[in-house]
Amino acid sequence: MLLADIGTYLAGAGIGLTLDVNLFRVPFPAAAPTAAACLMETPGEEDEFGSGPSLDLPALERARFQVQVRDDPQNAAACRALAESIRQKLNNLGPVTLGTTVYHDVKATTPVFFLGPDQNERWRWVCNFVAMKGNG
């Protein structure tokens, strides 16, 4: 699963993220701390198939996802720096096996950019990615 694979990879990347503590694989849960990041799947592209039988699994998936990082405005610099660290850990990653899935490459499709405050006035930076991966 994309978000489990990427989440586990980021939690082990040495940038201060811990799964389900300050890194979430869904939009921020209600109990998430102010300073936190989350991964969200976004619309991807159609799969590539080989010449296998009916309902054969795709040979290549082009999945897209977004990383959103939020924090109190007083910690804006650290928040943006974390978003940039996540981007550096993911941009041009691969080929690599995460979990049981081969990721041929992961690329950032945008720079880190400011998304503005959420409804609780926490500032947010985001970055979008595309992953070319095997089935899984």
Place this chain on the structure above:
Amino acid sequence: MKIRVEGTDLRGVIEGMRALGKAAPEAAMRILGQKAQDVAAKARTLCPDDPGTPGSTLRDSIRATKATRGQSGMISAAVIVGGARLKGLLGSRAYNAIAVVQHEDMTLKHSHGQAKFLEQPFLQTVPSVADAVQAALDQEADRVAG
């Protein structure tokens, strides 16, 4: 004379397009313009439109540009959300921020529409462009050949 533009070999495509003269880029521009219109129409359908928000204003700002051909020969078309039209409708305060937030904020809940309302139809349309251009060039080649 029979001219056929093949998509499997780049040199063949270039030679075929040269043989077609300006009819080839005009056909490609026509297709690209149609595809951009398709993306814009789908984006308008998917654009968030929540009560009390400038959703319909944002939707009304979505438009496809005409396909153009640059000096290098590159043909391009764009679909724009926000920009000058939204500025005219909403004023200059944060007009493009609204477009960015509505498109990129995956955590917003919408009563109608969704985030990525432009990116999704774009990604769905792109795979069909090459075949459509190929078909248009073939049609043009048949017309030229009489």
